[in-house]
Amino acid sequence: MKIAILQFPGTNCEYDTQHAFASLGAETQIVWHKAESLPSDTNLLVIAGGFSYGDYLRSGAIAKFSPVMKAVKEYAYKGGNILGICNGFQVLTEAGLLPGALKRNSGLHFISKHHTLKVENSDNIFLKKLQTGDIVNIPIAHHDGNYFIDEAGLADLKANNQILLRYTDKEGNIKNPNGSVSSIAGVCNKSKNIFGLMPHPERAMELILGSDDGIKMLEGFLTS
């Protein structure tokens, strides 16, 4: 299992992500944004969190034109698995690889805390180790995590089981920290090979750090 992790100027979660996947036994490689191709045997491409290009213009807007993104799109269209975490999710929506957009949090503040999430659909490679309805405790750390999609788009997401996770309380009741439409924390594309979420599963790998629920999420990509 070979995992490529993208690094743009301003990315800051690439080493956490590498550490998380390495702790699960995967081989990882960090790929600089100027690379024109991805390692040929890549099984999963991760776009890690951070502030690519200083979040200038809009979060993720400039990264979509990085040289490596052409290879990312080719990889996506061939059906390769992609996971975008936080800024990676913003890059994927800006690049048109995932529907919707991420707006400034409704409370205008940067939010950094653990949050409970409800698994909405587990019939995909990412969340297959979990059951629909499971509650996980995963840190969030973002300023622009307010997911927006119009009504027609939302209906599409629901019809195709593309909503992965919603922000809830411990009992699974909607509890929305950032104003996102339908309390959405993560979505995937129709073909279910491209995944994006604002919460950071790579920061929830050890109980001593508050939660190890991230293991059950990231492991999905590593097991058949």
Next chain:
Amino acid sequence: MKAIINISLKAGVLDSQGKAVHHALDSLHFSGVKDVRVGKQILLELTETDRDKAMSEVTKMCEEILANTVIEDYKIELI
């Protein structure tokens, strides 16, 4: 030629910054404000001298990068 591009959230997309500014204006007793929308302005200095060509080029820039048309509208003015 210069291009002035005004970018704002689409009607129907909640503008949290606008709401906060509205609230601040209320607190300062500026009571005559019905709604506030906060946007951004981008100024370009162009080498193009033909207005039609400039407009089509700047429109392309807005569609491709300057605005995110999922949530934002843009208006271009050439001077």
